[in-house]
Amino acid sequence: MPFDFDQAVPRENTDSVKYDLREKLFGREDIIPMWVADMDFRVPPAVSQAIHERANHGIYGYSIRPEGFYDSAISWMDKRHGWQVARDWLTFSPGIVPGVNLAIMGLTAPGDKIMIQPPVYFPFFDAIKKNDRQLAENRLILRNGRYYVDLEDFERQLQGGVRMFILSNPHNPGGSVWTRQELEDMGNLCLQYGATIIADEIHCDIVFPGYRYTPMASISEEIASQTLTFIAPSKTFNIAGLSTSVGIISDSSLRREFNRMLDRIHIGHGNIFGTVALQAAYNHGGEWLDQLLVYLKQNLELIEHYIHERLDGVKLIRPEGTYLAWLDCRELPLENDRINRFMIEQAGVGLNDGASFGENGQGFQRLNFGCPRSTLQKVLENLDHAIRNI
Ligand SMILES: Cc1ncc(COP(=O)(O)O)c(C=O)c1O
Numbered sequence: 001m002p003f004d005f006d007q008a009v010p011r012e013n014t015d016s017v018k019y020d021l022r023e024k025l026f027g028r029e030d031i032i033p034m035w036v037a038d039m040d041f042r043v044p045p046a047v048s049q050a051i052h053e054r055a056n057h058g059i060y061g062y063s064i065r066p067e068g069f070y071d072s073a074i075s076w077m078d079k080r081h082g083w084q085v086a087r088d089w090l091t092f093s094p095g096i097v098p099g100v101n102l103a104i105m106g107l108t109a110p111g112d113k114i115m116i117q118p119p120v121y122f123p124f125f126d127a128i129k130k131n132d133r134q135l136a137e138n139r140l141i142l143r144n145g146r147y148y149v150d151l152e153d154f155e156r157q158l159q160g161g162v163r164m165f166i167l168s169n170p171h172n173p174g175g176s177v178w179t180r181q182e183l184e185d186m187g188n189l190c191l192q193y194g195a196t197i198i199a200d201e202i203h204c205d206i207v208f209p210g211y212r213y214t215p216m217a218s219i220s221e222e223i224a225s226q227t228l229t230f231i232a233p234s235k236t237f238n239i240a241g242l243s244t245s246v247g248i249i250s251d252s253s254l255r256r257e258f259n260r261m262l263d264r265i266h267i268g269h270g271n272i273f274g275t276v277a278l279q280a281a282y283n284h285g286g287e288w289l290d291q292l293l294v295y296l297k298q299n300l301e302l303i304e305h306y307i308h309e310r311l312d313g314v315k316l317i318r319p320e321g322t323y324l325a326w327l328d329c330r331e332l333p334l335e336n337d338r339i340n341r342f343m344i345e346q347a348g349v350g351l352n353d354g355a356s357f358g359e360n361g362q363g364f365q366r367l368n369f370g371c372p373r374s375t376l377q378k379v380l381e382n383l384d385h386a387i388r389n390i
Pocket residue numbers: 037094095096097098121168172200202232234240243245
């Protein structure tokens with residue numbers, strides 16, 4: 001059955017972060033929001049049906065997560081990604097950012113060094129700083145339109161006493177789907193220097209043809225024994241508002257510590273609708289996702305075409321995965337700190353300012369292309385018009 005990703009679904013006045021915070025964040029209510037990473041598509045019908053059925057019961061008391069919750073995640077990771085995970089390894093987190101924070105609190109101490117790879121998802125910076133840990137930056141290297149790991153620097157940072165490394169795989173916003181070799185190199189160095197790995201693999205299901213997601217913890221048992229992996233149906237199936245994700249931790253002492261943190265602040269029970277939605281998505285969402293991936297690839301090709309033909313001064317860092325396009329705007333005839341205002345005021349588009357992903361994100365903008373083609377077309381036309389009139 002073909003799903004309709006062209007349908008524009010109004011999201012204003014639904015308490016949507018992406019839509020209903022525009023005035024507050026961008027100073028204008030009429031910009032086209034292409035920033036925060038949720039999509040403008042309705043979820044797979046199986047997901048809304050499951051939520052409706054549960055809602056119809058009319059009682060939403062304290063609830064457990066049934067075994068089916070874990071089975072569906074196990075089966076999804078196996079069928080979709082060829083990674084066999086054992087039931088024992090699985091735990092819950094009410095979101096991936098909370099999971100990252102809990103892991104930091106449980107497995108490191110104030111003052112410890114934690115390494116990330118900017119330009120990178122900005123809540124990683126916050127998670128480190130707000131927990132009074134020290135930030136260690138292993139900046140990615142942009143070469144021929146792709147971000148690579150600077151392995152020499154990676155090792156130097158580990159030698160400098162890094163205790164934990166937070167990986168984004170596939171990488172947000174750089175779009176690299178890390179290869180087995182890249183993961184093996186990073187993983188083995190973390191093993192050698194005893195750094196725990198947090199593998200944030202939330203974007204693992206959105207990967208374009210020609211690339212393949214490899215879970216960091218699937219590289220070797222040794223690497224797995226030092227890794228906490230987080231996955232979720234939230235990006236893939238557009239259910240981020242249901243705050244439901246899964247931790248995959250093969251090492252029993254790391255798992256115990258993580259679960260202890262969940263217990264300590266008593267947030268392990270999750271929510272009923274997230275539990276139901278995860279199962280429906282993983283059990284019945286495969287075909288919807290296959291079609292979504294085709295649609296997203298066409299959106300990406302449209303962006304690529306537009307940039308190539310019309311948007312002088314903008315380069316696309318072509319993502320291998322994720323629905324986030326990282327635009328290099330450093331050759332626009334504007335000061336770096338003007339680019340953001342330009343996008344809002346001249347183009348009428350709300351993007352993520354690259355500088356929020358780290359210093360080496362200056363001059364870049366992140367564009368979320370998880371939207372109907374007509375919206376994307378309008379955004380690209382606005383950009384074209386605005387750039388011509390600089
Ligand atoms: C790399 C990455 N991790 C985590 C999240 C958010 O996870 P959650 O909403 O489950 O906390 C996002 C959302 O954009 C993301 O891009």
